Amino acid sequence: MKLKSAVLISSIALLLTASGALAQDAARKAKIEEMFRLMNIDRMMQQVMSQMKAMTEQQISGMKLPPEGQAAAQESQGRIMELVAERMSWEKMKPAYIQLYSEVFTDEELDGILAFYRSPAGRAMLEKTPLLMTKAMALVQKQMGDIQPEIEKMMKELDAKYKK
Numbered sequence: 001m002k003l004k005s006a007v008l009i010s011s012i013a014l015l016l017t018a019s020g021a022l023a024q025d026a027a028r029k030a031k032i033e034e035m036f037r038l039m040n041i042d043r044m045m046q047q048v049m050s051q052m053k054a055m056t057e058q059q060i061s062g063m064k065l066p067p068e069g070q071a072a073a074q075e076s077q078g079r080i081m082e083l084v085a086e087r088m089s090w091e092k093m094k095p096a097y098i099q100l101y102s103e104v105f106t107d108e109e110l111d112g113i114l115a116f117y118r119s120p121a122g123r124a125m126l127e128k129t130p131l132l133m134t135k136a137m138a139l140v141q142k143q144m145g146d147i148q149p150e151i152e153k154m155m156k157e158l159d160a161k162y163k164k
Contacts, residue, residue: 025102031110032101038117039126041097042090047130049088051137053081 036042060073086092105113116122 028102028107028110029098031107031114032098032105035101035110035114035117036094036097038114038122044130045088045090045093047133049081049085052084053077056081 056077057074060070060077063069063073065073101110117126
């Protein structure tokens with residue numbers, strides 16, 4: 001009878017531990033999902049996709065292709081963007097991001113991040129980040145434009161040096 005009692009007590013303890021871990025995982029997941037909601041991650045992912053599309057369109061227009069090549073490049077770009085949008089949609093990526101955030105942040109850190117994002121300063125940070133990123137991209141593009149002639153000169157020198 002003692003062995004049966006020990007097995008029963010051990011089984012109950014194991015079930016309680018497992019259910020406690022599941023509740024903790026559910027609470028952590030809820031915190032992460034709230035953080036994503038506050039961060040408007042779904043909207044940010046859409047903005048990233050729009051920026052990627054604009055960048056590839058700009059690259060295509062800079063390729064100096066004949067009209068039929070331009071049309072083919074635009075069609076390919078459209079198909080690529082559809083594939084990326086489908087495979088990298090927020091709904092498909094969300095479980096992986098929840099897992100990632102769960103592995104990286106402790107419960108205490110998640111609580112602190114949530115407290116910040118709920119604060120006026122945190123809300124301002126979240127609201128202004130898209131504008132900040134747009135301005136940062138413009139700054140980087142300007143800098144790249146300014147150094148592009150120097151890069152081209154270096155590439156021509158390298159090409160001339162090793163052409164035979």
